[in-house]
Amino acid sequence: MKMFVDVPEVYLYSQFVDFRKSINGLTAIVEAELELSVLSGTVFVFCNKGRDKLKVLYWDKTGFALWYKRLEKDKFKWPTKLNKPSLSLSEQQLHWLFDGFDVFGTSSH
Template identity: 40%
Template sequence: MLQITPQMKILVAVEPADFRRGIDGLARLCKDALGQDPFAGTVFVFRNRRRTAIKVLVYDGQGFWLCHKRLSEGRFHWWPSAPDENSSARALAAHQLSVLFSAGNPDRAAAAPDWRSVGPRH
């Protein structure tokens, strides 16, 4: 079973992907377009051109998971743009990915910081 944890690196591709691609095609896209190793355990998220569906690709150490969600109605209104011309993906936190799965806006998802010092206070 695929489980998204706060420790996982999650990258959302800025540009739409051709959804005729399967695991091998998306893994190649991870290497060529995103400059990332698809075998590193990173969660990769892609959308189709019409913004009606997303695909998630992740390697779990034994093989690849490929998950596809198509909305019954509407579109994924939020999608990242490139922060600079050299960036083809944007990082998300696990709780933000859950919001995206529900077709929400991850930028509006407030949560506690990922890490807080637990040392003695002065």
Template identity: 40%
Template sequence: MIVENELKLDPFEKALFIFSNRQMNRIKILHFDEGFWLYYYRLENSRLKWPMTPKEALTINKEELS
């Protein structure tokens, strides 16, 4: 699993793991809540602005995501 092997993180922790495609118009969100959930989101006419360095990455909580 990418979360364990590449990111060296625990996929069972209370976190969302967000991945984007190269075109930056699709994302997948993985999280665990008594089982794994996978969300898929596709932008039709725009692109995501994705962090390019660890300094640009954000940590957000559940309330900020809502």
């Protein structure tokens, strides 16, 4: 299933996020820590500390959309040694991440 149409950019937030945060808490992270506009259509991806859940936030011109994915087994491959708050991905890499692939290598779930 394709969730996005014409994604301008995709950013992974490199730090783990408390998943009690919803749209308002995640937009605050984007604006304060990443210093990016949440209204640009850019897709922002967040991961929990257990690395078994992802939240995806974006503005679709009518409002915010928040997607949530939880793995029943295994963990998402997530960068742990970045010196910057975010990492840019292609839309294809985002879909690979959803499918369980390591976008920084070749292993899968």
